[in-house]
Amino acid sequence: MHELSIADNIINAVKDASQSRGMLTVSKIGVRIGSLSSVDPDALTFGFDVLKRDQGMGDCDLAIEFVKTSARCKKCSREFEVSDFVFVCPDCGSSQCDLLSGQELEIAYFEGE
Ligand SMILES: [Zn+2]
Numbered sequence: 001m002h003e004l005s006i007a008d009n010i011i012n013a014v015k016d017a018s019q020s021r022g023m024l025t026v027s028k029i030g031v032r033i034g035s036l037s038s039v040d041p042d043a044l045t046f047g048f049d050v051l052k053r054d055q056g057m058g059d060c061d062l063a064i065e066f067v068k069t070s071a072r073c074k075k076c077s078r079e080f081e082v083s084d085f086v087f088v089c090p091d092c093g094s095s096q097c098d099l100l101s102g103q104e105l106e107i108a109y110f111e112g113e
Pocket of ligand 1: 073074075076077078089090091092093094
């Protein structure tokens with residue numbers, strides 16, 4: 001279950017960042033997960049809840065923003081949402097596309113005092 005190590009990375013990164021800002025507690029962490037990143041949000045939440053107490057973040061909530069996959073057609077520049085990994089332009093049918101979003105796995109923000 002790689003979500004557990006991802007949760008561990010998130011906690012450690014936010015701990016370092018919050019301590020360097022002089023924050024004592026972190027109450028909320030917001031992460032962005034792309035639909036192509038193969039991270040299960042439920043498993044990530046579970047892993048986070050398992051680890052946070054040991055890390056002194058027992059009162060911290062994890063907010064997950066799920067980012068849909070989108071692409072831009074190289075032929076006609078149309079931007080479209082990708083479902084089921086079908087990278088085909090709905091306008092011109094070209095499969096030459098640039099990925100715009102969907103691979104995110106990042107900490108968007110954290111709150112505390
Ligand atoms: Zn197109």
